Amino acid sequence: MAAPFDGTSRMEVDEGPYELHGLPTVPELEQRWSITFPTDPGPVDDALADRILTAGQSHYAHYFGDIDSLDPTSTAAHARTLMNERGNCTGCSSPMPLRKFNSSDRLHFHSASRIFRQAEPGDDYPAVLCRKCTGRMATSGHTNFIDYMLAKNPSCPLCGAHRTAQCSPGMPVHPFDHLPWLAGTGCVVGPDTPEWTCRACNHSWGQMFPPDHPQQD
Numbered sequence: 001m002a003a004p005f006d007g008t009s010r011m012e013v014d015e016g017p018y019e020l021h022g023l024p025t026v027p028e029l030e031q032r033w034s035i036t037f038p039t040d041p042g043p044v045d046d047a048l049a050d051r052i053l054t055a056g057q058s059h060y061a062h063y064f065g066d067i068d069s070l071d072p073t074s075t076a077a078h079a080r081t082l083m084n085e086r087g088n089c090t091g092c093s094s095p096m097p098l099r100k101f102n103s104s105d106r107l108h109f110h111s112a113s114r115i116f117r118q119a120e121p122g123d124d125y126p127a128v129l130c131r132k133c134t135g136r137m138a139t140s141g142h143t144n145f146i147d148y149m150l151a152k153n154p155s156c157p158l159c160g161a162h163r164t165a166q167c168s169p170g171m172p173v174h175p176f177d178h179l180p181w182l183a184g185t186g187c188v189v190g191p192d193t194p195e196w197t198c199r200a201c202n203h204s205w206g207q208m209f210p211p212d213h214p215q216q217d
Helices: 026-031 044-062 075-084 131-140 145-151
Strands: 009-010 108-110 127-129 164-168 182-184 196-198
Touching: 026 044, 026 182, 075 196, 108 131, 131 145
Parallel strands: 164 182
Antiparallel strands: 009 108, 108 127, 164 196
């Protein structure tokens, strides 16, 4: 049995996958975007169609590792978290046992009441965790997932804060923007590329590729 901790709950199956994301009503879109949906059947003007598509897509596009704005503990929010992680544990990236008959007992969800924006104190991140990471987070004493992930890394040698992100090479950088425990460095790396960066004071240190690393050959 996995160690319990604040902010987790067992997975429940939602039988309506098409309901995983609440849709806005037509009046809401009309008011927000100052458009009027056609009521008569027939072709829609191209310009109006573009505005309608933009309005609809804007409602969904905000989700990129985001939380359910209405109920972050709902099964819909849990399902989106699991899909966002592509079936892997948010804490260690190991594949989750989704094909086992007791999968629901092996998945634990951390519900975030405040989504990560700028790695500010109090920001959190929704997560699906394997049993090992559930126990590790419980043992660490952290109830905030971002704090837990940052504290796993070395403390900053300059300010001493336990808010260290690991540098990660690659392009484009923006997929890492929503993961405060990773810091994108771009595609150009070399001997001076740091391994760690502090989210508290922005100090960077270490070497991603030491002189004896095969990458330097």
